[in-house]
Amino acid sequence: MDLIWDGLGEAVRIIQSGDFDVWEIVVRSIFVSGTATAISLFIGILVGSLIAFNQFPGRNLAFSLVNTGMGLPPVVVGLFIAIMLWRSGPLGELGIIYTPTAMVIAQTVICAPIVTGFTAAALRNLHPRLRSQLYGLGASRLQMLRLVLWEAKLPLLAAVMAGFGGAISEVGASQMVGGNLAGDTRVMTTAIWLEVSRGEFAPAIALSVILLVLIFLVNLILTTVQQQERR
């Protein structure tokens, strides 16, 4: 138990002192996972609305594939992206292995199916006659999509929360494609992993606390917006 108290003390110390190394890691985590979430939202809305609004053969298969993607093991994604991006791999020429870009790609692969799944479900649950009514009022396809997305904005927020949570809390993929390079690709989860493997538990616990508080804050803000809207 002493470890936990030491860790909490360390967390308070870091937050008070503005320890540069740690804040840099926190900012990088938010940045990498935020970018991945933003890209995933774009992909999610595109693919999600395509499979939610269109009848086509294999639609159920598409839904199952997206739902499978929602549970993609990050370490498998990491391995696959690493094999692609290693110099010996097919995309080795790009030279982006062990960069934040590679981490954004890996996290997007993890995050996009989550956002897509939530989006597709949200759009499918809208009132079935909403779309025919909008068309009846003379809305173009693009206008229709905008209005429908506006209608589904609350579940879309849930999609963003779930996606961001998935991206920022994964460790396997970031470790493999990012390499956990200090000052370059080290994010909170990989930093925690490193400190634990070094037997430095206090900083690991401090970082864990900061990570939890961060995820909580993001969800608090988004939930507040959701609730305001519902009222």
Added chain:
Amino acid sequence: MKRWMWMALLAALSVLVIAGCDDEEATGTPQATAAATQTARATAAATQAPQATATPTPVVRGPKDIILATTTSTQDTGLLDTLVPIFEDESDYNVKVIAVGSGQALAMGERGDADVLLAHAPASEVALVDKGIAINRQLVMHNDFIIVGPEDDPAGVQGMTAADALGAIYYNGATFVSRGDDSGTHKAELALWKKANLDPAGQGWYEQSGQGMGATLTIANQTNAYTLADRGTYLAQKENLELVVLVEGDPVLFNIYHVMQVDPEKFDLVNGPGGAAFVEFMVSDATQAIIKDFGVDKYGQPLFIPDAGKDESQLTPQ
């Protein structure tokens, strides 16, 4: 309606996306230019080829990034955290340190996924040199392996030779945590079992952590088990451990680190000049002096003994 909240959210999101693009440009551009200059150099080299014999070739600089694949012990002890920034300042290269077991580090070298390797698995390293993949292999430093275990020493191995100690652990069925990750330490451990004519595989008391030295020491500590560790990582983590050193000083427990380049002739993307610069840095007098003092202030004794320029056969355990 609280439209402003939505606007704020949208704004925040777009800032992220824009920042994302910026970063990708920022990281992309130097690589693109590096690639461009590389091709430019290649063409220049091609056109200049006939003159090359006449004029002394200028020092060719490769891309700015170097990938160093290394054993976990050099990272877990913090040695590379000290050395790499110095090298980066001096040389203007950017080193990407990928800390994995020696086995995986050598495998990365074998595929051309790294430029320079720092490892402590001499037999496997020599095999890589014989294959013509590793070049410029140089002795950097050594420390020694130790057998650590719980203070009450249930198998009674204290002060034994390494082979006898493993025998005592084997016949007492005392818990032993192996790295099990094909690292340099794991290879050394397997060689010791072989030397003792014992095969622990499949025994109930023989655990394999599959993790780095630091994590393995933590597991051994938690389970009151014996393990083979390099002295550097053990000292660096000693304050968190109840394990004590039980076997040391046996000449077979010798742990030698070499640095070597991956042959740029074999792989298009390997950074030859960068790898050569790092090898040179590791065996330079200044670096060797830092290695000599590394850890003394914190642990009261050095974690590694610098050996550059020595003959491997002259070394004796600390």
